[in-house]
Amino acid sequence: MFRQILLTQWKWSGLGVVVAGVAAFALPVLTVQQAGVADPTWLDALALLSAVEGWSRAYPLLALAVGLLLGTTAWSRDHRNQHVYALTLPLPRWHYVLLRYGSGLVLLAAPVVMLWLGAMLAASMASVPPGLQTYPHALALRFALAALVAFSLLFAISAGTARTAGYVLSIVGVVLVGQLLFSLAGGQTNLIEPVFDRMITWPGPFDIFVGRWMLIDV
Amino acid sequence: MTHAIEMRGVHHRLGKTFEIRDLTVNVPSGSIYGFLGPNGSGKTTTIRLMLGLLRRGKGSIQVLGRPIPADAARVLARTGYVPERPHLYDSFSIGEAIKYHGAFFRTWDARRAEELRVRFRLDAAGRIGRLSKGETGKLMMLLVLAQSPDLLVLDEPTDGLDPVVRRDVLTAVLDYVSQRDATVFISSHLVHELERICDWVGVMDDGRLVAEMPMQTFKSGIKRLRVADAPSLVSDTPFVLLAREPGDGLSGGEVWVVRGWQDPMKQYFQGVGARLREVVDLDLEEGFVELLRTFRTPGA
Numbered sequence: 001m002f003r004q005i006l007l008t009q010w011k012w013s014g015l016g017v018v019v020a021g022v023a024a025f026a027l028p029v030l031t032v033q034q035a036g037v038a039d040p041t042w043l044d045a046l047a048l049l050s051a052v053e054g055w056s057r058a059y060p061l062l063a064l065a066v067g068l069l070l071g072t073t074a075w076s077r078d079h080r081n082q083h084v085y086a087l088t089l090p091l092p093r094w095h096y097v098l099l100r101y102g103s104g105l106v107l108l109a110a111p112v113v114m115l116w117l118g119a120m121l122a123a124s125m126a127s128v129p130p131g132l133q134t135y136p137h138a139l140a141l142r143f144a145l146a147a148l149v150a151f152s153l154l155f156a157i158s159a160g161t162a163r164t165a166g167y168v169l170s171i172v173g174v175v176l177v178g179q180l181l182f183s184l185a186g187g188q189t190n191l192i193e194p195v196f197d198r199m200i201t202w203p204g205p206f207d208i209f210v211g212r213w214m215l216i217d218v
Numbered sequence: 219m220t221h222a223i224e225m226r227g228v229h230h231r232l233g234k235t236f237e238i239r240d241l242t243v244n245v246p247s248g249s250i251y252g253f254l255g256p257n258g259s260g261k262t263t264t265i266r267l268m269l270g271l272l273r274r275g276k277g278s279i280q281v282l283g284r285p286i287p288a289d290a291a292r293v294l295a296r297t298g299y300v301p302e303r304p305h306l307y308d309s310f311s312i313g314e315a316i317k318y319h320g321a322f323f324r325t326w327d328a329r330r331a332e333e334l335r336v337r338f339r340l341d342a343a344g345r346i347g348r349l350s351k352g353e354t355g356k357l358m359m360l361l362v363l364a365q366s367p368d369l370l371v372l373d374e375p376t377d378g379l380d381p382v383v384r385r386d387v388l389t390a391v392l393d394y395v396s397q398r399d400a401t402v403f404i405s406s407h408l409v410h411e412l413e414r415i416c417d418w419v420g421v422m423d424d425g426r427l428v429a430e431m432p433m434q435t436f437k438s439g440i441k442r443l444r445v446a447d448a449p450s451l452v453s454d455t456p457f458v459l460l461a462r463e464p465g466d467g468l469s470g471g472e473v474w475v476v477r478g479w480q481d482p483m484k485q486y487f488q489g490v491g492a493r494l495r496e497v498v499d500l501d502l503e504e505g506f507v508e509l510l511r512t513f514r515t516p517g518a
Binding site: 001003004007008011012077081084085087088089090091092095 | 269270271291292294295299301303304305306307309310314317318321322323
C-alpha cells in the first residue's frame with residue numbers, strides 16, 4: 001500500500017526531486033570552488049567567510065522549494081477529483097494522510113542526502129585556513145530540518161480545500177489592511193512586526209530558515 | 219429480510235438551496251436495486267452519504283450491517299463504488315491503476331482483473347487521461363469487480379456510453395452477481411436500462427424518496443385507466459389515484475393514473491356510477507414519469 005502511494009508521489013514529483021537533488025549536491029561543491037577555498041593563499045579568512053556567506057542564501061531557498069514541491073504535489077491530483085478516490089479507499093482518513101506524508105518524507109530524504117554527500121565532498125576538497133572549520137553534517141541537518149518544516153507546512157495547507165485556503169488568506173489580508181489603516185490613522189502600535197519576529201526567532205517555526213547556513217565557519 | 223443498506227430519517231443540507239429530507243431507504247441483501255430520479259434529485263448525494271463521503275445531519279445509516287460513517291473504512295473494503303465522474307489519476311496507465319487500486323483491497327482478485335482487462339480490450343499501457351469515455355467506464359467496472367465486493371454501488375455507470383459498451387459493462391455486473399450473492403445499488407436516469415436488470419426500485423425526487431418497492435409491483439401496479447361518467451368527487455378509492463385528467467376528444471371521459479391496481483378493483487367504478495372502459499399497462503418509464511408528476515403537483 002505504502003509502496004503504491006510512494007510510486008504515485010514519485011510519478012508526480014520525481015523530476016523535481018531529481019533536479020533538487022542535483023542542485024543540493026552541486027551547491028556545496030560550487031560554494032567551495034567559487035569561493036576559491038581550494039587555493040586559499042590569496043584570500044584571508046574574512047574574505048573567504050564573506051564568499052561562503054554569499055552562497056549560504058541559496059540553501060534555505062532550496063529547502064523551501066523542495067518543501068513546496070513535495071507538499072503541493074502530495075494533494076494536487078486528489079484535489080482535482082475532490083478527493084473522491086482517496087475517500088473511497090478502504091482506510092481511515094488519518095491513515096491515508098500518514099501514507100501521503102510518509103511518501104513525501106521518503107522523497108524529501110533524497111535531496112537531503114545529496115546535499116550531505118555534496119557537503120562532505122566539498123569539505124574534503126577545501127583547504128581551510130587556520131581558525132576556520134567545515135560543517136558538512138550541521139549544514140545537512142539544518143537543510144533537512146528546514147525542508148521538513150517547509151514540507152510539513154505546505155502539506156498541511158494544501159491538504160485543505162480552496163475554501164480553507166480562502167479563509168486563511170482572508171484573515172491574513174484583513175490583518176494587513178487593518179494594520180495599514182491603523183497606521184494611516186496615526187496609530188503607533190505595529191501588530192505585524194512582533195508576530196513576524198516571533199515566527200522567525202526561536203521557538204518560531206521559521207527560525208531554521210534564518211541564521212547562518214555556513215559550510216565553512218569559525 | 220435483511221438489508222444491505224439501511225438509511226433511516228437522514229437529513230443533509232447541501233449548499234443553500236438543496237437538502238435531503240427524512241430519507242429512508244432499505245436495500246434488500248442480494249437484490250439489484252435501481253435508484254431512479256431526474257438529474258439533481260439527490261441520487262449522488264444519497265450515495266455519498268451512504269458511503270461516508272458526506273456527513274449526515276440527522277438520522278442513521280447502516281451499510282452491510284455496520285454504521286456509517288463510524289465504520290466507513292470497513293464497509294468500503296467490501297464495497298465497489300463507481301462514481302458519477304471518473305475519479306482515477308489521469309497520469310496513470312491502466313496497468314498502474316490496476317496495481318494501485320489492488321494494493322488497498324485484501325480481497326483483490328488479480329486473475330479476475332486480468333480476465334476483465336482482456337475481455338474489455340483495455341491496453342495495460344494506455345494512459346487514463348487519453349482513454350475514451352467507454353474505456354474509462356470499463357476500467358472503472360474492472361476495478362470494482364476485481365475487488366470481489368459484497369456490495370456494488372454504481373452511480374450512473376453507463377451514462378454517456380454507447381450501447382455496445384453499456385451492454386458489456388452491465389453484462390459484467392450481471393455475471394458477477396450470478397457468481398456471488400452480491401447486492402447491487404445502481405443509480406440512473408436511464409429507466410429502460412434499469413427495467414431489464416433490477417428487482418427493486420427506489421424513486422428519488424427533490425431530496426426525498428418518492429417510492430420504494432419491488433420492480434414487479436412497481437411495473438404491474440401503475441396503470442392508466444379510461445373512465446366514463448366519472449364522479450366529480452373521488453374518495454375512498456381502493457387504489458392510489460396519482461393523476462386525473464380529461465380524456466381525448468374522441469373517447470371522452472377521463473384518464474386516471476393509479477398505483478396499487480388489482481383487477482378486482484374494477485367493481486369500485488360500478489359502486490360510484492362510473493364505467494371503466496380500459497386498463498392500460500404502463501412501462502417503467504411511463505410509471506416513473508407519472509409518479510414524479512403526481513409528486514410534484516399534489517392533488518393533480
